[in-house]
Amino acid sequence: MLTESMEDYLEMIYRLNEEKGYVRAVDLAEALNVQPSSVTRMIQKLREEGLIQYEKYRHIALTDKGRRLGYFLVWRDTVLKEFLTLLNAKVGVEEQVEGIEHYITPPTMCLIRNLIMYFRAHPEGLEEVQAMSKLNKYPEG
Amino acid sequence: MLTESMEDYLEMIYRLNEEKGYVRAVDLAEALNVQPSSVTRMIQKLREEGLIQYEKYRHIALTDKGRRLGYFLVWRDTVLKEFLTLLNAKVGVEEQVEGIEHYITPPTMCLIRNLIMYFRAHPEGLEEVQAMSKLNKYPEG
Numbered sequence: 001m002l003t004e005s006m007e008d009y010l011e012m013i014y015r016l017n018e019e020k021g022y023v024r025a026v027d028l029a030e031a032l033n034v035q036p037s038s039v040t041r042m043i044q045k046l047r048e049e050g051l052i053q054y055e056k057y058r059h060i061a062l063t064d065k066g067r068r069l070g071y072f073l074v075w076r077d078t079v080l081k082e083f084l085t086l087l088n089a090k091v092g093v094e095e096q097v098e099g100i101e102h103y104i105t106p107p108t109m110c111l112i113r114n115l116i117m118y119f120r121a122h123p124e125g126l127e128e129v130q131a132m133s134k135l136n137k138y139p140e141g
Numbered sequence: 142m143l144t145e146s147m148e149d150y151l152e153m154i155y156r157l158n159e160e161k162g163y164v165r166a167v168d169l170a171e172a173l174n175v176q177p178s179s180v181t182r183m184i185q186k187l188r189e190e191g192l193i194q195y196e197k198y199r200h201i202a203l204t205d206k207g208r209r210l211g212y213f214l215v216w217r218d219t220v221l222k223e224f225l226t227l228l229n230a231k232v233g234v235e236e237q238v239e240g241i242e243h244y245i246t247p248p249t250m251c252l253i254r255n256l257i258m259y260f261r262a263h264p265e266g267l268e269e270v271q272a273m274s275k276l277n278k279y280p281e282g
């Protein structure tokens with residue numbers, strides 16, 4: 001079980017690796033806006049979990065396990081943002097996803113993905129849901 | 142801005158008050174399975190936020206502000222559990238909601254409530270979403 005912070009680091013390592021083909025500790029510190037010392041500590045933890053390989057002064061490399069999990073983390077983030085955007089959330093999408101993502105299990109993520117696929121196939125249903133926002137006051141569920 | 146823990150306490154105070162008509166610190170400790178000293182500390186914080194009134198050896202009483210927020214917290218918890226159950230989440234509903242609830246804003250909660258109302262009105266749509274679980278593998282969104 002990774003901590004929220006470990007998940008955020010691994011997600012960013014995966015993103016940077018996709019983007020640039022390699023990941024240096026200094027890039028990670030910059031991308032996450034954290035101190036190099038925090039990166040050093042977290043790299044150590046991710047290595048202990050068998051998610052990355054790292055030798056000092058070399059690039060950070062994802063193991064197979066790290067690559068699979070990193071892919072899931074990016075996917076989870078993307079799907080949740082898409083879900084809130086689809087629902088018509090106007091503000092705080094990034095912040096809400098940043099918090100909730102760590103608590104949602106893979107099976108639930110699949111269900112949310114299914115919901116998105118359903119509304120892609122039924123745009124008239126989505127319009128109906130969005131139109132409810134004009135009618136309903138909170139909370140009278 | 143309340144902490145996660147303050148929200149959980151206030152939610153429980155609201156629930157106990159609805160259930161029994163009054164709330165004692167000892168009932169709160171028992172319901173949340175925490176030490177009386179933790180309850181004492183949290184009562185102090187909730188009082189500073191103007192959410193409850195409390196004199197030692199007396200009952201905990203919700204202020205108007207506390208009652209409104211407590212109502213929202215219980216509603217949020219209920220709606221999120223209903224949402225995951227509707228989607229057909231098989232395991233971990235309680236645990237997931239316990240974590241994600243604190244990060245979801247009131248406007249987003251209303252959108253999720255709308256989604257539930259939509260599927261109540263369109264059970265055939267819900268069947269279609271649930272049937273997708275049998276077809277799709279994760280993650281290929």
Ligand SMILES: [Mn+2]
Binds near residue numbers: 008098101102
């Ligand atoms: Mn996060």
Ligand SMILES: [Mn+2]
Binds near residue numbers: 149240
């Ligand atoms: Mn909670």
